[in-house]
Amino acid sequence: MSLDRPVIEAKGLDLVFQTADGPVQALQDVNLTINRGDFVSFIGPSGCGKTTFLRCIAALEHPTSGVLTVNGMTPDEARKQRAYGYVFQAAGLYPWRTIAGNIRLPLEIMGFSRAEQEERTERVLELVELKGFGKKFPWQLSGGMQQRASIARALAFDADILLMDEPFGALDEIVRDRLNEEVLKLWARTGKTIGFVTHSIPEAVYLSTKIVVMSPRPGRITDVIDSPLPKERPLDIRDSREFIEIAHRVREGLRAGHHED
Amino acid sequence: MNRVLPVLTVLAGIVVIWYAAAIWMNSTWVFDQANRAGTPVSWAEVIPQTMTQDRPLLPPPHQVGAELWKGLFGQAITSKRSLVYHGYVTFKGTMMGFGLGILAGVLLAMAIVRFRVMDMSVMPWAIISQTIPIVALAPMIITLSSQMGLSGRDLPKAVIAAYLSFFPVLVSMVKGLRAPDQMQLDLLKTYGASEMATFLKLRLPASMPYFFASLKVAVAASLVGTIVGELPTGAIEGLGARMLIGSQFGEPLIMWAALFAAAILAGLLILVVGFVERLARKRMGVPA
Secondary structure, three states, rough: OOOOOEEEEEEEEEEEEOOOOOEEEEEEEEEEEEHHHEEEEEOOOOOOOHHHHHHHHHOOOOOOOOOOEOOOOHHHHHHHHOEEEEEEEOOOOOOOOOHHHHHHHHHHOOOOOOOHHHHHHHHHHHHHOOOOOOOOOHHHHHHHHHHHHHHHHOOOOOOEEOOOOOOOOOOOOHHHHHEEEEEEHHHHHHEEEEEEEOHHHHHHHHOOEEEEEEEOOOEEEEEEEHHHHHHOOOOHHHOOOOHHHHHHHHHHHHHHHHHOO | OOOHHHHHHHHHHHHHHHHHHHHHHHHHHHHHHHHHHOOOOHHHHHHHOOOOOOOOOOOOHHHHHHHHHHHHHOOOOOOOHHHHHHHHHHHHHHHHHHHHHHEEEEHHHHHHHHOHHHHHHHHHHHHOOOOOHHHHHHHHHHEEEOOOOOOOHHHHHHHHHHHHHHHEEEEHHHHHOOOHHHHHHHHHOOEEEEEEEHHHHHHHHHHHHHHHHHHHHHHHHHHHHHHHHOOOOOHHHHHHHHHHHHHHHHHHHHHEEEEEHHHHHHHHHHHHHHHHHHHHHHHHHHHO
C-alpha cells in the first residue's frame, strides 16, 4: 500500500441548493486531493460547505457540476463497495439496541455471518476502549462513550475511509482532548484515511496532516495547509512553536475569508 | 400505597355523590306513593325506602353491586343470565375487532408512509371516517352483512369494532414510522441499506413506543364498538344486548350491572395491554 496515492479527488466541484429563498451556492470550484493515509481536517465557519463537502464524498449530496472520485469511482459506486464509515455529530445510537447491537447494525445490513459479526464487534469495541460495555444500552453510557461507540460502529466493516462530521462538537473540552488523542492512536494503528470536519482550530491542527480552510457565501476552499508536525503527537505538542504557527495561519485564513463579506 | 390512595379517595367521593343522587332521585317515587295513600312521610322514613326499590330511577351502589355479583357468580357461566357468558361474547368480539383494527391500522400506516399518493388520498378519508357516528353506521353494517349471506353477528361486530380501533393505531403508526430523523436515515444510506432493511431495522423498531401507546386507546375503542354492535335490535348476546334489554324492559338493575361488567372488562383489557407494553419496553432497553 503506497502512500501518496489519491483516494479522494475533487475537481471544479460546484453544488447549488435550490431553496425557497432562491439558489444557494453551497460549494464553489472546490479542488482537493486526499491521499491514502491522510488525516484531513475541514475547518471554517458555519455555512462554508465543510459538512456539505464531506456529505458529497459519502454520496449523501450530489454535486451540481465538477468531478468527484473516491478510490477512482463515483461516490455512489464507492459507497456500494463500503468504502467509508461515517460518524455524525450526534452518536445516533439506536436506543433499543445494546452497544454491541448498534455496532452489529451495519454488519447485519451488509450480510456478515453471525460469527463474524461477533468477532468484529469484539475487535472494534476493544479498539475504541469500550471492551465490556457491549451489553449496555446507550443511555447507560456517557456522551463521550456513546460517541466512541458510534466510531466503533463506523469501523466495524473495515472501510478504508473514515468520514467524521464534527464528531466531538457536542462534548466538553476535557472529554474532547481525550478522544482526540484516541482518534490519533486509532489512525496510527489502522492507517485509515480520515476526513474530519471541525470548527475548532486546535483540534484541526492537533489531528491533521492536511488542514483545509474554508469560507462561506459561496462555500469554497481558501487555504490548504500541509502540516509539518510529526506523526507522533503528544498533547503538549500544542505548546510548540510549529503548532502555534500553523494555528496562526489557519486563523489568518479564516479571517481572510470573513473579510470578503 | 401512594398510588392506591388517590384512586380510593376519588372512588369514595363518587360513592358519596352516587348515594346522595340515588336518595334524591328515588325519593320522588316514595313521595308519590305516600301522597296517593294520603299518609305523609318524613325524610327519615323516605331514605331507607330509596335504597331497596325494584325499579329505581338510579340504583344505589349496593344494589348494583349485588346484581353484578349475582350476574357474575350467582349462576352457571353458561346461563343466558350470566354476565360472565355475555362478557365473554363481548370479549370475543372486542378481540376480533382489535386484531382487525391493528392489522388495518398498521398496513394503512405503512402504505401512507411509503407512498405519498396514499398519504394524500387515504389519510383525509381515515379522518372523515371517524366523524360519522358509529351508532348510525352499526345497523347498516349489520344489515349489509346479513344481505351478503353472513349468518351470525361475529363478523359485523368485529368490523364495527375495527372501524373504531384502527384509527388510533393508524395515526400513531404514521407518526412512529416517520419518527427516525434525517441523520438516522443518512446513516443507513451510508451502509447502502435497502428500503426493506431501513424499514425493518429502523422505522419499525422506532415506531414501537407509538404503537403501544395507541393500543390502550384502540382496545377501549374496540370494546365500545363491539357494545354498539350488540345494540341494534335482534341481538340477544353480549353486554350491549344486556344493556338494551335492561333499558327496554325497565330493569335498571340489569342495565347498570351490564354497564359495570363492561367497565370491569375494559379495565382488565387495559391492564393486559399495559403489561404487554411493559414487557416490550423492557426488551427494547427502556430505563425502568
